[in-house]
Amino acid sequence: MRIAALIVAAGRGTRAASGAGSGPKQYAVIGGTAVLTRAIEAFARHPEVDEIKVVIHADDAELYERAAEGAGAGKLSKPAIGGPSRQASVLRGLEALAPGAPDLVLIHDAARPFVSSTTISKVIAALNSKSAALAALPVTDTLKRSGGDGLITETVARAGLWRAQTPQGFHFAPIIEAHRAAAEKELDTFTDDAAIAEWAGLGVAVVEDSAANIKITTAEDIELADQQMTRTLEPRTGTGFDVHCFCEGDHVWLGGVKIPHTHKLEGHSDADVVLHALTDALLGTIGDGDIGQHFPPSDPKWKGAASRQFLEDAARRIREIGGRIGNVDITVLAEAPRIGAHRPAMQALIGEVLGLPANRIGIKATTMEGMGFVGRREGIAAMASATVFVPAEDT
Known part of the structure; x- marks a missing residue:
């Protein structure tokens, strides 16, 4: 069983960069280490992951080389160049992995540097019996829907609702075919890879994640994560x-x-x-x-x-x-x-x-x-x- 991790790092991260200096958020430094480096090392440490491929923006080669230097424990392969959207970037990454034909692929956002080995293991284990699996958190807050005037129109029942996170795991052949089919039909509004799997008719299992697996989105996220790493x-x-x-x-x-x-x-x-x-x-x-x-x-x-x-x-x-x-x-x-x-x-x-x-x-x-x-x-x-x-x- 060969398992590949595909880390998506081609985004521009404008919300984070606007207040945190130059450069996309995946290259920001928290606790002395770049966000992307931490994501790579999380999968490199996992004994079941055989290969790690990162999808980067065409303009970020130098940033990537610095972040990847010394990381990956020999599992890191040549990066793929991303496309105009996250969905296109994932497809390019999958195509780059295709010659090696992994059995399973774990697709992960570079902006989630704190994914645990336990979560990775749980997603892999779910694929023993399921076509796809995603890390997620149950919704615990009360949800409200507002109208155009900013007033609440209804309270949304939270029972059965989950916050989708990454990694999201798939059997390789079905997910690359699903991505190819979506691209051929020019369907580019999917917000994650599990949504493409659902569209293709693949059953997606939910694996409960840890709240520590946060996504770095804003400059404030970077600052708080850096303080937390330094302090704790x-x-x-x-x-x-x-x-x-x-x-x-x-x-x-x-x-x-x-x-x-x-x-x-x-x-x-x-x-x-x-x-x-x-x-x-x-x-x-x-x-x-x-x-x-x-x-x-x-x-x-x-x-x-x-x-x-x-x-x-x-x-x-x-x-x-x-x-x-x-x-x-x-x-x-x-x-x-x-x-x-x-x-x-x-x-x-x-x-x-x-x-x-x-x-x-x-x-x-x-x-x-x-x-x-x-x-x-x-x-x-x-x-x-x-x-x-x-x-x-x-x-």
Whole structure:
């Protein structure tokens, strides 16, 4: 099952730009990071999303390059150029994805930078049995309709009413055909992709979203979001350490990379000291036990398991409390093998799991100058630290 995320960022955002300086709202900076960058990273961190494509305005190539630099964790493909309307931009994005033929596509507005991993998962899960699904919030306010004179003409019943949000998920083939059909008939008044799906006869399921998934629309939205990000996130630091001894074998796993060697590391899983130390460092930032607590070596389920699974679980736990991983740093203590040539591959794997660019993943190595068990070539050890930003407890 291949899943693509299509992020629509071709709009001009005039309501936001009019009071917030130059540039469309999707490139505005909140909490030190561009709105679009946050949207990209939300999907890059999700383990089920395979590709991310952004639809941009023809005039925004330079802005996009700055926002996309280091983002996407290797999932970001070449951007598509948008059309004269959101509907036209989505179709161009879908056409750009068509050669890769994804099974599912999640269409998301770039101006929603706070979409959660949970919401993305719920939309994907709904597509197991439905043709389409959209994130939405139930209407809780009393609704009124007014006439031309500004006076209330009626109170609208809110039962069964939902506020449509994004992402909106679809099976790829039916939604691109629906978009193509609407374009051929010159129907361009649809306000979202779910409306096109409804017009094409596709059943659309509702997935309840979080109120945090706000849409940045005005200059005031940008200011409030920036204040909230600055005020409510606090840094946490965690450390981890792991060691494994050598046994008979012909390779070791370090940082998720298989490296030929005269021995292998002994352990219940694949004995990857790098990922084990890093997993503990991440768990430490949120006070959530250690790797042995969540994946006990006494459980046969984890015999020979790839340690990437442990790292993915730690990252998921951080995301679920609204946390964001800032950077990680690892030191390998070993006489051999040398890891310099394997550093880029380690950074790529860790970056894919954690949603981090290579410049936020430090990997270093040192020998013990012949001293101790490492110096005697009896095993390998690794130390790791991680910085994570989590919602402040007093807010």
